[in-house]
Amino acid sequence: MCDWEARGWGWGLHAPSPWLILSLLLSAMPLGLLGEETRQVSLEVVQDGMDPKQNLLHIRAVGTNSTLHYIWSTLGPPAVLVVATNTSTSLLSVNWSLLLSPEPEGGLMVLPQNSIRFSSAIIFTRLFEFDGTNTSDTSTDPPGKPYPPYSLAEFSWNNISDSLDVANLSAMFQGCLTNDSAFANGSLIFRVQAFSKSGRPLQPPRLLHTADTSQLEVSLVGAKPRGNRSLFGLEMAIVSKSPDCPAMREQHSIDDEYNPAIFQMDQLFWGSLLPGFIQWRPVAFSQKRGSRDSALPCRASHPYPTMAYLLPQSPISRAFFGSQSSMCALNLTFGAATGPGYWDQYYLSWSMILGVGTPPMDTFSPLVLGIMAVALGAPTLMLLAGGLFLMLGPKQYSEYQAIN
Numbered sequence: 001m002c003d004w005e006a007r008g009w010g011w012g013l014h015a016p017s018p019w020l021i022l023s024l025l026l027s028a029m030p031l032g033l034l035g036e037e038t039r040q041v042s043l044e045v046v047q048d049g050m051d052p053k054q055n056l057l058h059i060r061a062v063g064t065n066s067t068l069h070y071i072w073s074t075l076g077p078p079a080v081l082v083v084a085t086n087t088s089t090s091l092l093s094v095n096w097s098l099l100l101s102p103e104p105e106g107g108l109m110v111l112p113q114n115s116i117r118f119s120s121a122i123i124f125t126r127l128f129e130f131d132g133t134n135t136s137d138t139s140t141d142p143p144g145k146p147y148p149p150y151s152l153a154e155f156s157w158n159n160i161s162d163s164l165d166v167a168n169l170s171a172m173f174q175g176c177l178t179n180d181s182a183f184a185n186g187s188l189i190f191r192v193q194a195f196s197k198s199g200r201p202l203q204p205p206r207l208l209h210t211a212d213t214s215q216l217e218v219s220l221v222g223a224k225p226r227g228n229r230s231l232f233g234l235e236m237a238i239v240s241k242s243p244d245c246p247a248m249r250e251q252h253s254i255d256d257e258y259n260p261a262i263f264q265m266d267q268l269f270w271g272s273l274l275p276g277f278i279q280w281r282p283v284a285f286s287q288k289r290g291s292r293d294s295a296l297p298c299r300a301s302h303p304y305p306t307m308a309y310l311l312p313q314s315p316i317s318r319a320f321f322g323s324q325s326s327m328c329a330l331n332l333t334f335g336a337a338t339g340p341g342y343w344d345q346y347y348l349s350w351s352m353i354l355g356v357g358t359p360p361m362d363t364f365s366p367l368v369l370g371i372m373a374v375a376l377g378a379p380t381l382m383l384l385a386g387g388l389f390l391m392l393g394p395k396q397y398s399e400y401q402a403i404n
């Protein structure tokens, strides 16, 4: 999906068609929100009273008449449960003994249950590594000979309380495989960021966010690759009550002010009345200071229905949904055999926005609006003049006729 060469993702200038410009102009409307411009956002670590090692990160974003709950967990593989309610007073309820039991159904609830308008879980199940040495074609799937995958359920994770930054509404899950020398100096990091209002961070890829969304940055840092030209991939599963898999949509833009030469936004959305979505730019970075020189292509496969038991299990997802859910999975792969890669600095990062409602949409930056005003201004005036002539012209003509 974020297949760069085939779909106009590249550093070369990819001229947008006039039709695209026109359709984008017509759709250049204000940000779509779930209805709340700002939210009261709080981050809280929910601990098991009996065993403080077991915890959840609960992000609660309260608006005038809705609440969004993002519940992050590293019980099992890293996962987030997203629940939207139509009241500002909904609460998370956890029964730890049930949640940690082999049958966790009912161990995690958002109450009152009849206020729930949307619920879904996203689970990060496996990290893949491929030998990219012999791959010249970046669009092959898999992008090289796969090494045995890392199951993220087997990782051990830091104490989330230590990385909780309440002022900046962020927290970090840092995980590694304790008995694997590849992770002796390395870790896989899930950095979660919530927002109380719209904006755009300084850090590339500078994804636009609203109060209805949160951002996840996944980075692999310092882990020893198994080959000279290792490419990495991340498997992601989406759990929801709907039997349909999320739909994938590519959105094109001609405005790359915030993401030089990347004219594409990839989106997955699912759910009927109130949709959930994730969106990302098809780019990852091989350096902490993400730049053009360290940008890697990112490709995504189409989400495909899968049986939950084939993938690492997430207790929070099972606790919330029980057996009444379906699961779809997809793979993201980062990088190509040529160009910058993980091997440069043993660093890779990728970001996405997740949320509920209408996804944030880039409007035009003032610079691009100015250029378009100049470029389109003259033809538009001529069109208007032509239209006026058609409307007024024949009448005057007939008057002339009459005089004749």
Ligand SMILES: *[C@@H]1O[C@H](CO)[C@@H](O)[C@H](O)[C@H]1NC(C)=O
Pocket (backbone or CB within 6 Å): 052, 053, 054, 159, 160, 161, 162
């Ligand atoms: C995690 O860190 C917090 C604060 O630093 C501390 O109170 C808590 O006991 C720690 N939990 C564990 C399991 O070490």
Ligand SMILES: *[C@@H]1O[C@H](CO)[C@@H](O)[C@H](O)[C@H]1NC(C)=O
Pocket (backbone or CB within 6 Å): 035, 064, 065
């Ligand atoms: C939310 O509350 C406002 C007033 O506080 C009201 O005008 C609006 O209709 C409500 N929206 C929904 C979806 O209930």
Ligand SMILES: *[C@@H]1O[C@H](CO)[C@@H](O)[C@H](O)[C@H]1NC(C)=O
Pocket (backbone or CB within 6 Å): 095, 096, 097, 098
């Ligand atoms: C948690 O679940 C267990 C098992 O269903 C039940 O016995 C217990 O009463 C529950 N605890 C609370 C606080 O509801």
Ligand SMILES: *[C@@H]1O[C@H](CO)[C@@H](O)[C@H](O)[C@H]1NC(C)=O
Pocket (backbone or CB within 6 Å): 131, 133, 134, 145
């Ligand atoms: C790469 O290709 C060469 C030549 O085709 C072959 O000898 C080599 O075994 C291949 N290496 C891998 C890892 O597939």
Ligand SMILES: *[C@@H]1O[C@H](CO)[C@@H](O)[C@H](O)[C@H]1NC(C)=O
Pocket (backbone or CB within 6 Å): 181, 184, 185, 224
């Ligand atoms: C980990 O880092 C230390 C110090 O930087 C180094 O001595 C050691 O060799 C590294 N271990 C691995 C497995 O890379």
Ligand SMILES: *[C@@H]1O[C@H](CO)[C@@H](O)[C@H](O)[C@H]1NC(C)=O
Pocket (backbone or CB within 6 Å): 226, 227, 228
């Ligand atoms: C990696 O590259 C080095 C030097 O170019 C070479 O000696 C080594 O065999 C390569 N390793 C693999 C696994 O391809």
Ligand SMILES: *[C@@H]1O[C@H](CO)[C@@H](O)[C@H](O)[C@H]1NC(C)=O
Pocket (backbone or CB within 6 Å): 128, 141, 142, 146, 233, 235, 301, 304, 329, 330, 331
């Ligand atoms: C992701 O890629 C790996 C390795 O190619 C494959 O085994 C796995 O089935 C893929 N998962 C999905 C959901 O496509």
